[in-house]
Amino acid sequence: MTDYEIIVIGGGHAGVEAASASARMGCRTALVTLKKDAIGRMSCNPAVGGMAKGQLVKEIDALGGEMGFLTDKAAVQFRVLGRSKGPAMWSPRAQVDRKLYNRIAVERMGEIAGLDIIEDEALDIITEDGKIKGVLLRKSGIVSAKAVILAAGTFLEGKTFVGRSSKTEGRWGENPSSGLSENLEKLGFERMRLKTGTPPRIVSSSIEYKKLTPQYGDEDIHFFSQRTKPADFPGEQMVCYQAYTNSETIKIIEEHLWEAPLYDGTINAVGPRYCPSIETKAVNFPDRHRHLLFVEPEGWDDPLIYLNGYSSSLPEQVQIDSIHTIQGLENAVIARPGYAIEYDAFPPHQIKYTLETRLVEGLYFVGQILGTSGYEEAAGLGIMSGINAVLKLRGEEPFILDRSQAYIGVMIDDLITRGAPEPYRMFTSRAEYRLLIRSDNADSRLSEYGRKFGLVSENLYSEVVDKYDSVNKLIEILSSNRIEIDGSVFSGINLLKRPENTIEDVLEFFPEIKVNGDFNREVKRLTEIQVKYEGYISRQLKDVEKFRNQEEKLIPDNLDYESISSLSFEGRARLKKVHPRSLGAASRLYGVTPADIAVLAISLRKRTFHVEQ
Numbered sequence: 378m379t380d381y382e383i384i385v386i387g388g389g390h391a392g393v394e395a396a397s398a399s400a401r402m403g404c405r406t407a408l409v410t411l412k413k414d415a416i417g418r419m420s421c422n423p424a425v426g427g428m429a430k431g432q433l434v435k436e437i438d439a440l441g442g443e444m445g446f447l448t449d450k451a452a453v454q455f456r457v458l459g460r461s462k463g464p465a466m467w468s469p470r471a472q473v474d475r476k477l478y479n480r481i482a483v484e485r486m487g488e489i490a491g492l493d494i495i496e497d498e499a500l501d502i503i504t505e506d507g508k509i510k511g512v513l514l515r516k517s518g519i520v521s522a523k524a525v526i527l528a529a530g531t532f533l534e535g536k537t538f539v540g541r542s543s544k545t546e547g548r549w550g551e552n553p554s555s556g557l558s559e560n561l562e563k564l565g566f567e568r569m570r571l572k573t574g575t576p577p578r579i580v581s582s583s584i585e586y587k588k589l590t591p592q593y594g595d596e597d598i599h600f601f602s603q604r605t606k607p608a609d610f611p612g613e614q615m616v617c618y619q620a621y622t623n624s625e626t627i628k629i630i631e632e633h634l635w636e637a638p639l640y641d642g643t644i645n646a647v648g649p650r651y652c653p654s655i656e657t658k659a660v661n662f663p664d665r666h667r668h669l670l671f672v673e674p675e676g677w678d679d680p681l682i683y684l685n686g687y688s689s690s691l692p693e694q695v696q697i698d699s700i701h702t703i704q705g706l707e708n709a710v711i712a713r714p715g716y717a718i719e720y721d722a723f724p725p726h727q728i729k730y731t732l733e734t735r736l737v738e739g740l741y742f743v744g745q746i747l748g749t750s751g752y753e754e755a756a757g758l759g760i761m762s763g764i765n766a767v768l769k770l771r772g773e774e775p776f777i778l779d780r781s782q783a784y785i786g787v788m789i790d791d792l793i794t795r796g797a798p799e800p801y802r803m804f805t806s807r808a809e810y811r812l813l814i815r816s817d818n819a820d821s822r823l824s825e826y827g828r829k830f831g832l833v834s835e836n837l838y839s840e841v842v843d844k845y846d847s848v849n850k851l852i853e854i855l856s857s858n859r860i861e862i863d864g865s866v867f868s869g870i871n872l873l874k875r876p877e878n879t880i881e882d883v884l885e886f887f888p889e890i891k892v893n894g895d896f897n898r899e900v901k902r903l904t905e906i907q908v909k910y911e912g913y914i915s916r917q918l919k920d921v922e923k924f925r926n927q928e929e930k931l932i933p934d935n936l937d938y939e940s941i942s943s944l945s946f947e948g949r950a951r952l953k954k955v956h957p958r959s960l961g962a963a964s965r966l967y968g969v970t971p972a973d974i975a976v977l978a979i980s981l982r983k984r985t986f987h988v989e990q
């Protein structure tokens with residue numbers, strides 16, 4: 378008998394979700410991590426969600442994951458971003474108490490039945506005939522398992538930089554993981570080097586807040602989790618602030634670029650283009666001196682703040698001098714400088730849609746090591762790997778979400794078909810069917826799966842079903858209730874479709890609905906979205922039909938592309954490298970032309986394949 382059915386390596390956001398899903402689905406699971414008390418630690422910003430990332434968290438929650446519930450419990454401020462735009466863009470975000478989040482993540486992992494937490498370092502993975510057999514741990518030796526999920530974050534050969542000084546670290550003050558990625562390379566995995574960075578932490582009492590612009594939380598709070606009850610939140614929220622750089626700030630940075638590891642040739646790895654360091658902003662936008670920064674509290678009783686937007690690896694004194702030019706931060710005391718980190722990752726064409734590696738059966742790669750950046754992205758991959766590892770052990774069908782079902786599906790498809798030439802973060806613009814995969818309807822899209830896998834309770838699931846039954850009921854009532862205005866007759870639906878009317882306005886016309894119906898704020902909001910955007914939604918649904926048509930044409934995993942003579946040279950090379958799952962996925966590969974797709978389609982039609990995922 379193996380020691381464990383599933384071993385998860387890494388207690389970060391990916392590992393937490395993977396281990397929780399695996400154990401709660403009934404598999405004997407071990408979570409191996411370097412430091413027990415660092416489980417769920419936030420390496421960078423004390424916040425969860427935001428544009429597109431909020432959608433990911435709602436999806437994780439709808440599947441029965443941990444991140445949404447932990448966030449609600451640890452939040453100090455809630456805001457929905459993108460409110461001025463349509464509902465596809467509404468993205469919940471929460472400012473979080475960093476230490477509290479960490480603490481409750483540790484507690485939560487400790488209470489899951491069937492989950493052992495092992496504080497140790499994975500040095501190698503053990504394989505036999507291309508199949509996973511277990512892991513070699515520094516203290517405990519070989520521990521056997523039927524599946525292993527690797528979620529080692531930024532720790533693989535991690536190296537941090539502040540100016541000219543660098544340390545081998547997995548993140549600030551924590552040892553890196555040495556040798557594991559090299560061992561994986563010896564097995565045949567391709568590895569790459571990526572980088573990311575974080576801003577300095579400032580002593581809150583040294584900031585003159587009256588010179589900054591306050592940013593308050595929303596009054597109508599939108600929680601992430603279906604499990605959260607509004608009464609669970611203390612009510613009062615913390616305030617964030619806005620500050621701005623100026624020409625003096627940028628001048629100091631420009632003068633010291635020669636000392637910046639990003640620009641003196643020390644760091645060659647690629648960083649996240651959409652989350653640039655302050656030195657990169659200075660170089661890329663030489664004419665712009667006013668950059669928005671967010672002064673964000675680290676927690677309820679935490680003396681520090683996080684200077685969002687000022688990620689840097691310049692020497693500490695340069696960071697201090699340039700920050701002192703910012704209004705409100707003239708006397709700021711820097712408790713810890715910003716730093717950059719370089720780490721090993723694995724190009725994602727090496728995985729299947731289940732996140733299992735192609736090379737080693739039963740080995741899964743998730744989180745930062747797959748080229749993503751961000752807690753939410755890591756967690757989304759984590760829960761999918763946990764579910765799929767269990768399904769595979771049970772001999773059941775894999776769980777794959779496509780681009781029209783979830784942001785999680787968009788992310789996995791993007792990673793496989795486009796790779797991660799730079800750290801991948803989610804954006805709403807990546808999702809072509811974003812009007813269908815909104816933050817508000819994640820539960821209607823995914824809770825059913827969560828329930829099927831035993832991750833969402835029956836009670837919670839019936840609450841979701843009841844909610845959407847109420848939405849349908851309200852739509853029905855609004856269709857059948859009519860009112861005469863200036864000689865013309867309008868149904869409630871007609872009135873609601875008018876851009877100037879909110880659901881509350883329309884309900885004013887029909888007082889009997891308000892009295893008789895039992896429609897809460899959430900039901901009314903969902904009804905409003907469904908009615909107002911019905912035209913756009915049905916158009917996207919039509920597009921999805923076309924999309925599914927190509928997605929359902931599965932390509933056998935063992936297809937011999939060499940035997941298809943008319944493929945272009947580049948197209949064949951890409952197809953052989955990535956092994957796209959479907960004709961649709963093949964069409965999204967760079968270098969694969971429409972002519973290649975036509976050839977492939979004909980070839981698939983000619984053959985009768987046993988199609989394997």
Ligand SMILES: Cc1cc2nc3c(=O)[nH]c(=O)nc-3n(C[C@H](O)[C@H](O)[C@H](O)COP(=O)(O)OP(=O)(O)OC[C@H]3O[C@@H](n4cnc5c(N)ncnc54)[C@H](O)[C@@H]3O)c2cc1C
Nearest residue numbers: 387388389390391411420499530532554574744745751755
């Ligand atoms: C300096 C810095 C800046 C960042 N900046 C941003 C940013 O601006 N925006 C953003 O979205 N994200 C940022 N991130 C990334 C964010 O922290 C990660 O995306 C996220 O934490 C990844 O989650 P993960 O679970 O993959 O890995 P991590 O959260 O890094 O967790 C990895 C876990 O694996 C464990 N581990 C590693 N190796 C081993 C081993 N061999 N054996 C046992 N356990 C092991 C570690 O102990 C840790 O618990 C930054 C990270 C760092 C370090």
